[in-house]
Amino acid sequence: MLSRTAENLYWLARYVERAEYLARTIDATLRVTALPAAYIGKTNEWDSALLTAGVAASFYQAYEEANEHNVVEYLSFSMDNPSSIRNCIEAARLNSRSVRTALTSEMWDTINSAWIELQAVWSKGASTREDLAKFLRFVQETSLRFDGSAYRTMLRNDAYWFSRMGVHLERADNTARILDVKYHVLLPEEEHVGGPLDFYQWSSILRSVSALTAYHWVYRETLKPWLIADLLILNDTLPRSLASCYGNLVRNLDQIGVAYGRQGPAQRHARGIRNRLEHSNMDDIFQHGVHEFIQEFITDNSRLGEIITKQYLI
Amino acid sequence: MAVAFDEMNIPGGDLRPAYQELARWLKETPPEALEYRRQEAELLFRRIGITFAVYGDSESTERLIPFDVIPRIMSGKEWARLEKGLKQRVRALNMFLRDIYHGRDILRAEIVPDDLIFQNPVFRPEMNGQQVPHDVYVHIAGIDIVRVDAEDFIVLEDNARTPSGVSYMLENREIMMRLFPDLFARHRVAPVERYPDELLAALRSVAPLSASSEPTVALLTPGVYNSAYYEHSFLADKLGIELVEGRDLIVKNNEVFMRTTEGLKRVDVIYRRVDDDFLDPLTFRPDSVLGVPGLMSAYAAGNITLANAVGTGIADDKAIYSYMPDIVKFYLGEEPILKNVPTWRCREPKDLAYVLDNLSELVVKEVHGSGGYGMLIGPAATKATIEAFRDKLKREPEGFIAQPTLALSTCPTCTASGLAPRHVDLRPFVLTGSKSTTIVPGGLTRVALKEGSLVVNSSQGGGTKDTWILDE
Numbered sequence: 001m002l003s004r005t006a007e008n009l010y011w012l013a014r015y016v017e018r019a020e021y022l023a024r025t026i027d028a029t030l031r032v033t034a035l036p037a038a039y040i041g042k043t044n045e046w047d048s049a050l051l052t053a054g055v056a057a058s059f060y061q062a063y064e065e066a067n068e069h070n071v072v073e074y075l076s077f078s079m080d081n082p083s084s085i086r087n088c089i090e091a092a093r094l095n096s097r098s099v100r101t102a103l104t105s106e107m108w109d110t111i112n113s114a115w116i117e118l119q120a121v122w123s124k125g126a127s128t129r130e131d132l133a134k135f136l137r138f139v140q141e142t143s144l145r146f147d148g149s150a151y152r153t154m155l156r157n158d159a160y161w162f163s164r165m166g167v168h169l170e171r172a173d174n175t176a177r178i179l180d181v182k183y184h185v186l187l188p189e190e191e192h193v194g195g196p197l198d199f200y201q202w203s204s205i206l207r208s209v210s211a212l213t214a215y216h217w218v219y220r221e222t223l224k225p226w227l228i229a230d231l232l233i234l235n236d237t238l239p240r241s242l243a244s245c246y247g248n249l250v251r252n253l254d255q256i257g258v259a260y261g262r263q264g265p266a267q268r269h270a271r272g273i274r275n276r277l278e279h280s281n282m283d284d285i286f287q288h289g290v291h292e293f294i295q296e297f298i299t300d301n302s303r304l305g306e307i308i309t310k311q312y313l314i
Numbered sequence: 315m316a317v318a319f320d321e322m323n324i325p326g327g328d329l330r331p332a333y334q335e336l337a338r339w340l341k342e343t344p345p346e347a348l349e350y351r352r353q354e355a356e357l358l359f360r361r362i363g364i365t366f367a368v369y370g371d372s373e374s375t376e377r378l379i380p381f382d383v384i385p386r387i388m389s390g391k392e393w394a395r396l397e398k399g400l401k402q403r404v405r406a407l408n409m410f411l412r413d414i415y416h417g418r419d420i421l422r423a424e425i426v427p428d429d430l431i432f433q434n435p436v437f438r439p440e441m442n443g444q445q446v447p448h449d450v451y452v453h454i455a456g457i458d459i460v461r462v463d464a465e466d467f468i469v470l471e472d473n474a475r476t477p478s479g480v481s482y483m484l485e486n487r488e489i490m491m492r493l494f495p496d497l498f499a500r501h502r503v504a505p506v507e508r509y510p511d512e513l514l515a516a517l518r519s520v521a522p523l524s525a526s527s528e529p530t531v532a533l534l535t536p537g538v539y540n541s542a543y544y545e546h547s548f549l550a551d552k553l554g555i556e557l558v559e560g561r562d563l564i565v566k567n568n569e570v571f572m573r574t575t576e577g578l579k580r581v582d583v584i585y586r587r588v589d590d591d592f593l594d595p596l597t598f599r600p601d602s603v604l605g606v607p608g609l610m611s612a613y614a615a616g617n618i619t620l621a622n623a624v625g626t627g628i629a630d631d632k633a634i635y636s637y638m639p640d641i642v643k644f645y646l647g648e649e650p651i652l653k654n655v656p657t658w659r660c661r662e663p664k665d666l667a668y669v670l671d672n673l674s675e676l677v678v679k680e681v682h683g684s685g686g687y688g689m690l691i692g693p694a695a696t697k698a699t700i701e702a703f704r705d706k707l708k709r710e711p712e713g714f715i716a717q718p719t720l721a722l723s724t725c726p727t728c729t730a731s732g733l734a735p736r737h738v739d740l741r742p743f744v745l746t747g748s749k750s751t752t753i754v755p756g757g758l759t760r761v762a763l764k765e766g767s768l769v770v771n772s773s774q775g776g777g778t779k780d781t782w783i784l785d786e
Contacts, residue, residue: 004573006575100363101557108363112363158575260576
């Protein structure tokens, strides 16, 4: 297939995934900030939200204070933030238009309808919390529908695999970023382990990757920080864990390698990361330093993005 | 202006046979139901994303072309005659182009004046003596047809460069079949859905000799910001070929390749929807970023087929148009089946004098204009506009032609105050491959939605209709 088409499919999937992640982050932050101050401590959760979205620096150039109003505006509707939800949907639509021939009509319809709704209903943002909740649900449903239509209607060929790679690479990046910002509340030596303060932080992390229920199913335990870290990093049954994302990335890259009859640096690099995740356990990671581990992962993950681009997309 | 010929109603109250069933159905269908389906159709168009861009319109970059749900109907007999005329016309266009870029018999015979060719900006000297695969220049032609009475079909304009609109012909039919299955059940409407297959077959048939037995065809688009981008993606999809932009292609050793995820892949036929000027920055406009550097040398080397060929503009130029009846006779030795609109060539002093004296009754067109831009419709223009146009004409008479204001035929159309007659034209699409010329029965009917308006161009507020050819 055309390199440009593959590139568009890959980025289209990344934009949709990112929009959903932002919606979940805002949703989780709204919940935790709705609690009385005694439950969540003095950290500014809206500041954390900006950090996990990776846009704190640009935000503070435009705003003084990270409060609900400013952050929701910046992450959801801002035209100035290139990765706001609005701009993600705009970019997804533009990408879809360029590769319409590679999309199924169901996928196109999902993105095009979302874009139409964005303009018709959400052009002025959300004026109430209720509206905002509706908006966040709309974004998450768009992503689910997009994913579902891709899964149900696309031919299983390179177009599908490049699109899936976009999903998994973006997803791994998002999960890693939450861990990067929140790792300190997951450290076993943290002072007030098990206090109410951390409990709500922990459930908020899980909620932003839609894993709160999954946690209970997997561990049948109360929330424990190292188990949360285990779930998000190493547990390959959780679709948003780093291990699961890399299982999928390696599989997609292998499928492409087989279809094209040759492997390259992307396959090798992805396998390297996957092997490291497979052969790690949480004890080693804590000893090595969670923060360092996560930061290394984020670098490795974006390196894979660059390698894929060089090998296939340009 | 005479009373327009109505395609449904015969003066005196009778109906033309092709419309009788439709008229019965309209009587049974309450106006609300019609309005409801109209809204449904609009919703469908928007959801599918069938939009076009209007240049110079900053407010909305994507607009819908209004769709009228009342079909335009033609009998099979009428179509048969039109089809024969179209094939004749396109054969002549191809022979004319082959001649202009080779032996130039028609110039020596003094049928067409030399300067009209050689001083014409759309004449491409690069094509002189160049062999194009299978001698086909115009693979896809859109011939604009109007009617003024029950007998004749008149060619308003030949489009031999990159005619657009065929996606509307196909999508209009899809949507009509979805909205009005009952109405289809009561007619025998000839299908149009095999157009993409026929187009692909035609394109593959003209692959260069150096191509493999399974030639690769691609559609070259200027990109998402082009006004016809929807159509480009739609056709690429239906044909199952890659939709490429200039940056996706590269020329190496006079062969054209596309950049794919598996490396470079050779392309044999390009259905290009990019104008000549932008095709190759090394040959034509150096500032073009839409084209492919070196494409013309690959073309000259015979390794790529461009559809349509480069330089076809010389055949659909409005100045050449007036010579078409003679061109048909010259090459085919036949009487033209389709008529031309009588045309005054302002380059000729006698004609110019007549035009200047009768501006308020004529339509004056720029020889090189298209899309309904820059023309004067005398009967609808103010005195000031006419005087301004008169100056332009005197300054550069060779840049204009004039035609009488035709009373274009009308068809029943949905309007705010119920069904009313509106003026229409028709663009059938004629495909020419190495062996045959084919036309899918029908075409794109464009309708001037404003009462009394004669301008059907989508860029000027025209709409479209589904066109039914009855299979009797």
